[in-house]
Amino acid sequence: MSAAAFSTDLHEGVLRLSARGEWTARGVGPIDRDLRAFEDDAVGRELLIDLAGVERLDTAGAMVLQRVLRACATRTDISRFVEVSDPHQSLLEQVEPHLAPCFVEPAPRNGFIMMLNRLGEGVTETYFVALEILSFIGLTLTTAVRAILDPRRLRMTSIVHHMEETGLNAVPIVGLMSFLIGAVVAFMGAKILRQFNAEVFTVELVGISVLREFGVLLAAILVAGRSGSAFTAQIGSMKIREEIDAMRALGLDPMEMLVLPRVIALIVMLPVLAFLAAMLGMVGGGLVAWTTMDISPALFLTRTKETIVMSNFWAGLIKAPFFAFVIGVIGCFQGMEVRGSSESLGQRTTLSVVQALFLVIVLDAFFAMFFLEIDF
Amino acid sequence: MTSAAENDDAIIKVSGLATQFGDVFIHEGLDLTVRRGEILGVVGGSGTGKSVLLRAIVGLKRPSAGSVEIFGEDFYAADETTRRAIERRWGILFQGGALFSSLTVTQNVMAPINEHLNLSFALATEIAALKISMSGLPPDAGAKYPSELSGGMQKRAGLARALALDPEIVFLDEPTAGLDPIGAAKFDELILDLKESLGLTVFMVTHDLDTLYSTCDRVAVIAEKRVIAVGPLDEVRASPHPWIAEYFGGPRGRTALSAAKRRTATAAE
Numbered sequence: 001m002s003a004a005a006f007s008t009d010l011h012e013g014v015l016r017l018s019a020r021g022e023w024t025a026r027g028v029g030p031i032d033r034d035l036r037a038f039e040d041d042a043v044g045r046e047l048l049i050d051l052a053g054v055e056r057l058d059t060a061g062a063m064v065l066q067r068v069l070r071a072c073a074t075r076t077d078i079s080r081f082v083e084v085s086d087p088h089q090s091l092l093e094q095v096e097p098h099l100a101p102c103f104v105e106p107a108p109r110n111g112f113i114m115m116l117n118r119l120g121e122g123v124t125e126t127y128f129v130a131l132e133i134l135s136f137i138g139l140t141l142t143t144a145v146r147a148i149l150d151p152r153r154l155r156m157t158s159i160v161h162h163m164e165e166t167g168l169n170a171v172p173i174v175g176l177m178s179f180l181i182g183a184v185v186a187f188m189g190a191k192i193l194r195q196f197n198a199e200v201f202t203v204e205l206v207g208i209s210v211l212r213e214f215g216v217l218l219a220a221i222l223v224a225g226r227s228g229s230a231f232t233a234q235i236g237s238m239k240i241r242e243e244i245d246a247m248r249a250l251g252l253d254p255m256e257m258l259v260l261p262r263v264i265a266l267i268v269m270l271p272v273l274a275f276l277a278a279m280l281g282m283v284g285g286g287l288v289a290w291t292t293m294d295i296s297p298a299l300f301l302t303r304t305k306e307t308i309v310m311s312n313f314w315a316g317l318i319k320a321p322f323f324a325f326v327i328g329v330i331g332c333f334q335g336m337e338v339r340g341s342s343e344s345l346g347q348r349t350t351l352s353v354v355q356a357l358f359l360v361i362v363l364d365a366f367f368a369m370f371f372l373e374i375d376f
Numbered sequence: 377m378t379s380a381a382e383n384d385d386a387i388i389k390v391s392g393l394a395t396q397f398g399d400v401f402i403h404e405g406l407d408l409t410v411r412r413g414e415i416l417g418v419v420g421g422s423g424t425g426k427s428v429l430l431r432a433i434v435g436l437k438r439p440s441a442g443s444v445e446i447f448g449e450d451f452y453a454a455d456e457t458t459r460r461a462i463e464r465r466w467g468i469l470f471q472g473g474a475l476f477s478s479l480t481v482t483q484n485v486m487a488p489i490n491e492h493l494n495l496s497f498a499l500a501t502e503i504a505a506l507k508i509s510m511s512g513l514p515p516d517a518g519a520k521y522p523s524e525l526s527g528g529m530q531k532r533a534g535l536a537r538a539l540a541l542d543p544e545i546v547f548l549d550e551p552t553a554g555l556d557p558i559g560a561a562k563f564d565e566l567i568l569d570l571k572e573s574l575g576l577t578v579f580m581v582t583h584d585l586d587t588l589y590s591t592c593d594r595v596a597v598i599a600e601k602r603v604i605a606v607g608p609l610d611e612v613r614a615s616p617h618p619w620i621a622e623y624f625g626g627p628r629g630r631t632a633l634s635a636a637k638r639r640t641a642t643a644a645e
Contacts, residue, residue, distance in 0.1 A: 026493055028499070029493060029499065032495070033496070059542055059574065063502060064502075067502070087575075090573055094574070095506060097509075098506050098509035099509075100515045101502070101505055101515065102504065102508050102509065102515045103480075104486075104501055104504075107519070341477055343478065
C-alpha cells in the first residue's frame with residue numbers, strides 16, 4: 001500500500017501519465033492540486049493514462065482520472081486509459097457518465113440587492129401578517145359567538161384542561177416572580193425616598209406600580225412565554241402531521257376544537273394569575289418595608305387602604321383578559337401558520353412569543369393613555 | 377484479524393444478539409451473517425425489530441447481550457478509534473432519508489466528505505456531484521433543500537450521502553417505502569447497478585416483496601425475536617413456518633412472484 005502519486009513523460013508528442021498507489025478519495029486529496037496544474041498544462045494534448053501501478057481505485061479516484069482525461073483530451077481516439085485491470089475498467093466506465101458538475105447552493109445574488117429585497121419583503125410581509133392576524137381574530141370571535149349561541153359547541157373538557165395547564169401550573173412561577181419584583185421595587189424606593197425622609201411613601205410606590213402595572217404585565221409575560229409558545233408548538237406539530245387537515249376533512253372545526261378552548265382558558269386564567277401576582281407583589285413589598293424600614297404590616301395595610309385608590313387595582317385587572325386574548329390568538333395563529341418542516345415550527349414558536357410580548361406591551365401603552373385621558 | 381481470515385466472506389457477523397427496551401426483549405439469541413458482496417434482505421412483520429436490528433448493528437442501539445462483528449472487529453468491544461474507522465466504511469440510508477434540512481443536497485453529501493477527508497472544496501464538490509449523479513438525481517437538484525424534493529428524490533439524496541465515502545457496506549432501511557411502483561422499481565435497479573459496479577454489500581430492511589424478488593441474493597426472516605430462516609429466496613419460501621408461508625403465499629406474495637417470473641422470462645428472451 002502506498003500513497004497515490006503520478007508521473008508524466010512526453011514520448012513522440014504523446015503525453016503519458018503513470019498513476020501509482022491508492023487512488024481513493026483519501027489518497028487523491030493531496031495530489032489534486034498537482035493534477036489540476038497538469039490538466040492546465042496539457043490542454044489539447046494527446047494523453048495516455050497508465051493505470052498499471054494503481055493498487056486501489058474507488059469512485060473518487062476514477063472520477064479524478066476521468067476528469068484529467070476529459071480536460072486534456074480533444075482527440076479522444078488517441079487519448080485513453082491503458083494497462084487497466086478489469087475491475088478498474090468497470091469503475092471508470094461506471095463513473096464516466098456522471099461527470100456533470102453540480103450546484104452546491106442556490107445561485108448567489110448581489111448582496112445589496114438581496115438586502116433591499118429582504119427589506120421590501122419584510123415591509124410587505126408585516127402588512128400581510130397584520131391583515132392575517134386581524135382576520136384570524138375575526139374568525140376566533142365569530143367562532144366564539146357561534147359557540148356561545150350553541151353552548152354544546154364549547155369543549156368543556158378541553159377548556160378545563162388548558163385552564164390547568166396555563167393557569168394552575170403557572171401559579172408557582174408567577175407568584176415567585178411577582179413577589180421578588182415587589183420586594184425589589186420596595187428596596188429601590190426605600191433607598192431613594194429615605195434621602196427625602198419620605199420612606200413611608202414606599203407603600204404608595206409599591207402599591208400603585210404593582211397593582212396597576214407589574215402584576216398583570218408579569219403574569220402576561222410569563223404566560224406568553226409559557227403558554228403562547230406551547231400553543232404554537234402543539235398546534236404546529238399537529239399541522240405538520242396533517243392532523244389539522246384530517247380534522248377539516250372529517251368536518252371538525254379546528255377553530256372550535258383547538259383555538260377556542262385555549263383562548264377561553266387563557267381569558268379565564270390570566271386575570272386570576274394577575275390578581276395573584278398583584279397580591280404577592282404587595283406581600284413582597286410589604287415584607288421589605290417591614291424588615292428594612294420598620295413599617296409594620298398593620299401600618300402598611302392602613303396606609304394602603306387610605307392612600308391607594310381602588311381604581312389602581314381595577315385598572316390592572318381589567319387589562320388581563322385583553323392580554324390573554326392577544327396571547328392566545330397569536331399563539332394559535334402562529335401554530336396554524338406552521339408549514340412542512342420542523343424548522344418552521346421552531347421559527348413560528350419564537351415568532352409567537354415575540355409578537356405576543358410586543359402586542360401586550362403596545363396594548364398596555366394604549367391602556368395607560370386611555371386611563372390617563374379618562375382620569376381612571 | 378484472525379477471525380476475518382477464518383471466515384473470509386462474512387462481512388457482518390451477529391451472534392447471540394439480544395436487545396431490549398426496558399423489560400421487553402426485541403431480540404434474543406439472534407444470529408445472522410452477512411456475506412461480502414451480497415444483497416441481504418431482512419423481512420419480518422411490523423414490530424419484530426427489523427429496524428432495531430439495523431440500529432444495533434450500526435451502533436445506534438446498544439444490545440444487552442451478544443456481539444456484532446464487522447470487518448472482523450467486535451464493534452461493541454472495540455475502542456473509539458477502531459469504531460470511527462469502521463463507521464467510515466459503511467453508509468446508511470435512513471427510512472425518511474434523514475437529510476439535514478438546513479443544508480442543500482450537495483452540502484448534505486459533502487458533510488461526511490468534509491468531516492472525514494481532508495480535501496479541497498473543489499474536489500469535495502466534484503465527488504459530491506458524482507455521487508448525486510450516480511444516485512440518479514439531476515444536477516440542478518444539488519442546490520435544492522430537502523424540503524423542496526419529492527419523497528423519491530429525498531431517498532436518492534440520502535443514498536448519495538450514504539455513498540459519499542465509498543462505503544463497503546450500505547444499510548438501507550425500507551428504501552422503497554413510500555415510493556410509487558415505478559420509482560420503487562427504479563430504485564431497485566439503482567441499488568443493483570451500484571452493487572454490481574461498486575462491489576457493495578447491501579443490508580436491506582424491507583417490506584417490499586417486489587424488491588425482495590428483484591434485488592436480494594439472500595433473505596433473512598425475523599420472527600419470535602430471532603432469525604427464523606435465512607438463505608436464497610427460493611429456500612426461504614419453502615420453509616413451513618406459518619408466518620413465512622403467509623408472507624410469501626398471501627395474495628401479494630403470489631403477485632410479486634408471478635411478476636418476478638415474468639421479468640426473468642422476458643430477460644431470457
